[in-house]
Amino acid sequence: xxxxxxxxxFLCISILSGTHxxxxxxxxxxxVITVAKNGKADFKTIQGAINSLSDSSVTARKIYxxxxxxxxxxxxxxSNIIFEGESREKTIITQAIARDEWRCSHNEDWGVATLNIxxxxxxLKNLSVINSYGFDNDEDRLxxxxxxxxxxxxxxxxxxxxxxxxxxxxNGTRIRAINCHFxxxxxxxxxxxxxxxxxxxxxxxxxxxxxxxxxxxxxxxAENCKFITHTGDAAIWHDGSKYKDSxxxxxxxxxxxxxxxxxxRYHRDAQFYLLNCSFAxxxxxxxxxxxxxxxxxxxxxxxxYYNCHKKNGxxxxxxxxxxxxxNNPLPASINAxxxxxxxxxxxxx
Numbered sequence: 339x340x341x342x343x344x345x346x347x348f349l350c351i352s353i354l355s356g357t358h359x360x361x362x363x364x365x366x367x368x369x370v371i372t373v374a375k376n377g378k379a380d381f382k383t384i385q386g387a388i389n390s391l392s393d394s395s396v397t398a399r400k401i402y403x404x405x406x407x408x409x410x411x412x413x414x415x416x417s418n419i420i421f422e423g424e425s426r427e428k429t430i431i432t433q434a435i436a437r438d439e440w441r442c443s444h445n446e447d448w449g450v451a452t453l454n455i456x457x458x459x460x461x462l463k464n465l466s467v468i469n470s471y472g473f474d475n476d477e478d479r480l481x482x483x484x485x486x487x488x489x490x491x492x493x494x495x496x497x498x499x500x501x502x503x504x505x506x507x508x509n510g511t512r513i514r515a516i517n518c519h520f521x522x523x524x525x526x527x528x529x530x531x532x533x534x535x536x537x538x539x540x541x542x543x544x545x546x547x548x549x550x551x552x553x554x555x556x557x558x559x560a561e562n563c564k565f566i567t568h569t570g571d572a573a574i575w576h577d578g579s580k581y582k583d584s585x586x587x588x589x590x591x592x593x594x595x596x597x598x599x600x601x602x603r604y605h606r607d608a609q610f611y612l613l614n615c616s617f618a619x620x621x622x623x624x625x626x627x628x629x630x631x632x633x634x635x636x637x638x639x640x641x642x643y644y645n646c647h648k649k650n651g652x653x654x655x656x657x658x659x660x661x662x663x664x665n666n667p668l669p670a671s672i673n674a675x676x677x678x679x680x681x682x683x684x685x686x687x
Contacts, residue, residue: 397418413454456508464516572603590614593621
């Protein structure tokens with residue numbers, strides 16, 4: 339009888355444990371939500387799919403976006419989401435937004451981009467995110483701008499050369515973009531901004547724009563990315579003014595653009611690392627430079643190169659000087675783990 343009782347108890351515990359395990363498995367297995375402009379899917383808009391989710395989740399939720407042109411301005415305030423397109427070339431999110439015009443009627447940047455992110459743990463895969471304003475509007479426009487106090491009539495000129503953000507992050511961190519295309523004609527195309535704890539990872543991406551069109555604040559790592567400059571005084575920019583360790587690292591990246599395009603600049607404390615990068619023959623003979631402002635530079639000039647070459651001949655200013663960086667890092671050690679440390683591993687989450 340005692341053996342029978344023990345066996346019965348063991349069986350009950352096993353059943354309950356199995357039920358609990360199944361429940362756990364259900365919790366960690368996130369449903370994939372589908373979006374399609376046409377055809378069968380859970381939603382026809384990306385924003386609709388986002389709105390259907392809870393604000394946060396222990397595990398990542400995936401939104402799979404089928405090929406199509408989605409003319410949406412995306413507002414993302416929910417965390418732990420993977421946005422995966424069917425293909426980079428054919429899954430397109432696009433809007434036409436001039437930041438100067440937007441700020442005439444809004445006192446902040448929330449909504450200034452095609453993709454507006456104010457959350458963390460976000461992954462973008464196989465997508466094109468475009469702000470087409472500069473491509474759509476060749477002529478300057480005059481608009482009434484209540485916030486413009488530079489003239490009594492409050493008339494402002496909106497040009498195709500003003501800031502046009504494809505992606506603008508607010509306070510988010512741990513944001514990844516893999517095999518994505520970010521495109522605008524003018525400045526600040528990719529604006530991942532968070533000097534406090536911003537960590538941003540880009541792999542196999544194309545970025546296009548004007549002045550400072552790749553302009554991370556905080557910690558950023560870009561690998562095997564192509565940068566195409568359409569206009570402006572610099573392609574890349576960095577703000578690492580909050581912490582001395584903040585940095586932007588570019589590995590195996592290529593740069594091209596209009597004749598005489600310039601590589602980069604900064605206004606505040608910044609730290610640049612470029613390794614194994616290639617520059618088009620028509621790049622200007624102009625090093626990454628500091629723009630003269632009243633900002634105090636605490637940590638001096640920190641711009642480092644290793645094995646970077648320009649087609650048809652190198653300039654002296656991008657010769658190897660990695661050995662002069664703090665702690666004399668080895669080229670092979672500079673990767674995403676080196677940038678983010680134990681705070682984040684973008685290769686797995």
